[in-house]
Amino acid sequence: MNYWTAAPDIVDAFVQPGGHEGTSIPLELTLRTLTAVSPERPLRVVDLGGGDAALAVRLAMAGHEVVVQDIDPQMIALGEQRLARGPSAIRDRVRLICADGATMAADQAEVADLVCCHSVLMYEDDPAPLARTAVALCKTGGLVSIVAINPAAAAMRSGLAQRWAEARIALETGSDAHGPYAASRNHPRETVEGLLSEAGAGIVEWSGIGIFTDHHAGPILADDPEDVLRAEWLAGRLDPYRQVARCYHLIARKL
Ligand SMILES: C[S@@+](CC[C@H](N)C(=O)[O-])C[C@H]1O[C@@H](n2cnc3c(N)ncnc32)[C@H](O)[C@@H]1O
Numbered sequence: 001m002n003y004w005t006a007a008p009d010i011v012d013a014f015v016q017p018g019g020h021e022g023t024s025i026p027l028e029l030t031l032r033t034l035t036a037v038s039p040e041r042p043l044r045v046v047d048l049g050g051g052d053a054a055l056a057v058r059l060a061m062a063g064h065e066v067v068v069q070d071i072d073p074q075m076i077a078l079g080e081q082r083l084a085r086g087p088s089a090i091r092d093r094v095r096l097i098c099a100d101g102a103t104m105a106a107d108q109a110e111v112a113d114l115v116c117c118h119s120v121l122m123y124e125d126d127p128a129p130l131a132r133t134a135v136a137l138c139k140t141g142g143l144v145s146i147v148a149i150n151p152a153a154a155a156m157r158s159g160l161a162q163r164w165a166e167a168r169i170a171l172e173t174g175s176d177a178h179g180p181y182a183a184s185r186n187h188p189r190e191t192v193e194g195l196l197s198e199a200g201a202g203i204v205e206w207s208g209i210g211i212f213t214d215h216h217a218g219p220i221l222a223d224d225p226e227d228v229l230r231a232e233w234l235a236g237r238l239d240p241y242r243q244v245a246r247c248y249h250l251i252a253r254k255l
Helices: 010-014 026-039 055-063 073-084 129-136 158-159 165-174 187-198 227-237
Strands: 043-048 064-069 094-098 112-118 138-149 201-209 247-254
Touching: 010 073, 026 055, 026 112, 026 138, 026 201, 026 227, 026 247, 043 055, 043 129, 055 064, 055 073, 055 094, 055 129, 064 073, 094 129, 112 129, 129 138, 129 187, 138 187, 158 165, 158 227, 187 201
Parallel strands: 043 064, 043 112, 064 094, 112 138
Antiparallel strands: 138 247, 201 247
């Protein structure tokens, strides 16, 4: 079962009005981590479930070549629109392919220095095929980057936003599936670490994303926006803060 393709209005919910072009705290933190762990040279990147190419465009701006592989033709169309609005130098470095990342063609194996799979595993009941694809697409010595919702912190978003009934149910059931969000399956970090390791990748590091800011629906007030990113970055690398982050960001290396 794929919860993304099963939810008819999910693309509209994902693309907030006026928000398609902007960046976000999770995107900025993710990019900082990728910059910190990646070698300083142009990389071949595959972004599995890369959707509207927001990450791909930022990686292409940094000089990398990116293939976005996404199951949803609507998301690929949004990616094409984003590329069409940008400079041709960026367009030339990004390729969009509509395909299910859980069923990979064998001839695509070992093509990438970096494989990203961000906010995608939660749409699969079984995350194993996507995790296997991510590792298979990676060259030996290359990196796999997974961002996924942290089920251990299921009540944090609703609790901090004062949606108390939701917080209570999340604590009672261990799931936030009853909230105003599309259905998903949030797989624990330890499960995904196990899958990556079975597929032949060793964990390099993990951090938390969205500790102080995830529950804010509106703009975040700050004298200097860099303070927000720096606070999130530092807390994301420290226990106990990272344990209650909305998402975990796992970096693994193909052995
Ligand atoms: C929440 S969006 C995340 C998009 C992007 N990775 C990001 O971090 O903003 C989830 C994306 O995963 C894609 N997706 C879900 N299941 C997939 C699968 N099995 N193979 C490829 N893409 C998938 C969806 O089409 C959607 O574009």
